[in-house]
Amino acid sequence: xxxxxxALIAILGMALVTFVVKAGGLLLAxxxxxxxxxxxxxxxxxxxxxxxxxxxxxxxxxxxxxIAAAATALVFILSRNLLLAMGMGxxxxxxARLWLVG
Amino acid sequence: MTVSAPASPRFADALLAxxxxxxxxxxxxxxxxxxxxxxxxxxxxxxxxxxxxSGLVFAGSAQxxxxxxxxxxxxxxxxxPLVLAALIVNLRYLLLTATLRPLFRPETQGRGVMAMFFxxxxxxxxxxxxxxxxxxxxxxxxxxGLLTYSSxxxxxxxxxxxxxxxxxxxxxxxxxxxxxxxxxxLLGMWKGKGDxxxxxxxxxxxxxxxxxxxxxxxxxxxxxxxxxxxxxxxRLRHAD
Numbered sequence: 001x002x003x004x005x006x007a008l009i010a011i012l013g014m015a016l017v018t019f020v021v022k023a024g025g026l027l028l029a030x031x032x033x034x035x036x037x038x039x040x041x042x043x044x045x046x047x048x049x050x051x052x053x054x055x056x057x058x059x060x061x062x063x064x065x066x067i068a069a070a071a072t073a074l075v076f077i078l079s080r081n082l083l084l085a086m087g088m089g090x091x092x093x094x095x096a097r098l099w100l101v102g
Numbered sequence: 103m104t105v106s107a108p109a110s111p112r113f114a115d116a117l118l119a120x121x122x123x124x125x126x127x128x129x130x131x132x133x134x135x136x137x138x139x140x141x142x143x144x145x146x147x148x149x150x151x152x153x154x155x156s157g158l159v160f161a162g163s164a165q166x167x168x169x170x171x172x173x174x175x176x177x178x179x180x181x182x183p184l185v186l187a188a189l190i191v192n193l194r195y196l197l198l199t200a201t202l203r204p205l206f207r208p209e210t211q212g213r214g215v216m217a218m219f220f221x222x223x224x225x226x227x228x229x230x231x232x233x234x235x236x237x238x239x240x241x242x243x244x245x246x247g248l249l250t251y252s253s254x255x256x257x258x259x260x261x262x263x264x265x266x267x268x269x270x271x272x273x274x275x276x277x278x279x280x281x282x283x284x285x286x287x288l289l290g291m292w293k294g295k296g297d298x299x300x301x302x303x304x305x306x307x308x309x310x311x312x313x314x315x316x317x318x319x320x321x322x323x324x325x326x327x328x329x330x331x332x333x334x335x336x337r338l339r340h341a342d
Contacts, residue, residue, distance in 0.1 A: 002148055002150060003148060003150045003151050003154065004176030004179070005176070006176040006177070006179040006181060007147075007151050007176060007179060008154070009181055010179055010181045010184045010185065011151065011154050011155050011158060011159065012158070013181065013184070013185035013188075014155070014158075014159045014164065014168065014184060014185055014188040015158035015159045015160075016185075017185055017188050017189040017192065018159050018160070018161045018164060018188055018189075018192050018195075019218070019219055021189065021192045021193060021195045021196055022192070022195045022198075022199050022218040022219065022221055023199070023215045023218045023219075024196055024199075025195055025196040025197065025198060025199030025200040025202075025218070026199045026200065026202060026203060026206070026211075026214055026215060026218050027211075027215065028196065028200060029199070029200035029201070029202075029203040037333050037337060038333075040332070040333035040336050040337070041329050041330055041332070041333040042200055042201055042203075042329075043201075043332075043333075044297075044300040044328070044329035044330075044332030044333055045197050045198075045200065045201050045325060045329040046198075046201050046227075046230045046291060047288065047291050047297055047300055047301055047304070047328075047329075047332075048300045048301065048303075048304035048324065048325045048326075048327075048328030048329040048331075048332065049194065049197055049198065049304070049321060049324070049325035049328075049329075050227065050284055050287060050288040050291065051288060051300070051301040051302075051304040051305045051308070051324065051328060052304045052305065052307065052308035052320060052321050052323070052324025052325045052328060053223075053284050053308075053321055054281060054284045054285050054288055054305070055304070055305035055306075055308050055309050055324070056308050056309050056312035056320055057280075057281045057284075058281065058285075059309050059312075060312075061281075065278065065281070068275075068278055068282065069281065069282070069285055072282040072285050072286060073285060073286070073289060076285075076286040076289050076290070077289060080290070082126045082127075082283065082286050082287070082290070083125065083126035083129075085282060085283075085285075085286040086126050086129075086130070086279055086282045086283045086286060088282075089278055089279070089281070089282025089283075089285075089286075090274075090275045090276060090278055090279050090282060091275065093275040093278040093282075094274065094275030097275065
């Protein structure tokens with residue numbers, strides 16, 4: 001259990017900027033109006049960020065990821081169960097990779 | 103009638119509901135915590151450094167990037183680049199936590215700022231989809247955040263102790279857990295045709311910028327451009 005002063009400074013610096021950004025989003029949002037263009041923009045952020053997270057991961061993946069993504073989407077649309085959909089995605093990608101590689 | 107939040111059973115119920123709702127994503131958080139711990143050992147971090155980084159920084163992707171930059175020799179540790187990388191990788195949280203504003207009244211903003219420490223991609227996504235159904239609250243967010251935080255802290259320490267047991271999550275298909283979870287969460291957010299423009303623009307912008315720009319900027323770029331496109335499309339529709 002030891003830490004150098006340099007490592008401590010680096011970790012505290014990382015912690016500080018991370019917290020400032022996380023808290024900053026909430027504080028900036030509080031200055032934006034509740035109706036109109038800015039409010040509509042904020043409302044659309046969650047879906048847009050999720051789409052931006054998912055799309056490149058699906059595009060850069062192989063056929064195994066595409067098959068698993070389709071299975072995940074199908075299971076979620078039918079069951080509305082997040083854990084079931086995630087589990088199906090992991091299982092399908094595992095076997096699809098085995099099958100496509102082997 | 104006084105409503106003192108922490109002791110009321112409603113607060114405890116919402117805390118538990120948030121923790122329960124986050125169980126699916128906590129499984130993948132735990133898998134990545136293990137992997138991060140194992141890699142952190144390889145990068146030369148001590149147990150105390152792992153404890154402090156997971157406990158104080160608490161940001162998965164920024165912590166993975168930090169391992170790339172880390173050196174075991176204190177004199178050559180790149181402090182500036184480590185802090186700057188954490189800032190850049192985490193910039194997307196500006197977008198995420200901004201959407202949590204409806205959970206906090208003006209008088210609880212101080213507590214809200216402190217609660218932001220526990221926000222991660224995963225708890226944010228679960229909370230926002232619960233907000234759409236009117237089921238989320240500050241306690242719900244905190245419940246999911248505390249569960250995610252303790253799992254991340256515990257599994258990164260276990261990973262560090264294990265050393266080299268799990269070196270590659272893709273071998274078990276666990277790397278796909280994040281994509282699958284985010285995909286299902288996205289589908290769960292569908293509210294109608296108004297979502298087509300922002301989602302499509304965000305997806306295409308992210309795909310293009312992921313190829314042009316290094317790092318995780320594509321999430322921020324796609325999220326901003328897509329959501330602006332959605333707001334613009336609404337303004338155009340109302341102008342007709």
